[in-house]
Amino acid sequence: MALIAACACAATMWTGGPSWARWVLGGVAVVLAACLALAALIGPAARCNAILTGAEPMEVILTGADLIGADLRGVRGITEQQVRAVAKVDSDTKFGPLK
Structure with missing residues (x-):
């Protein structure tokens, strides 16, 4: 959760540097959130x-x-x-x- 928040915050707050880096950080935040959601959905079904x-x-x-x-x-x-x-x-x- 903290890593998702850190990536999302860095992506939105980043003003310097290349714009592709913001997209990468934003993408990482979205992928991590999707993985967390998937784990929450699959966990009970796996038992x-x-x-x-x-x-x-x-x-x-x-x-x-x-x-x-x-x-x-x-x-x-x-x-x-x-x-x-x-x-x-x-x-x-x-x-x-x-x-």
Whole structure:
């Protein structure tokens, strides 16, 4: 946010130097604002419920994984306690045998 403000301010306040520099600074401010807006829109959509039913997480690193609402029924090679110790889970996370 500060970088966007700095670029926009520099672009509008710049009186000396070539005019193309003002356009570059203004363009950088617009691009940074667009990236920030895109990240705000994509962020929540990127968080989806993991369906790991029947998976073998021996090959997966779960440390710090966001498994809130994930379906972990039938997962082999790791226990519920091991998952809870290293990953983020909640009451909607499903553990147990595959039915």
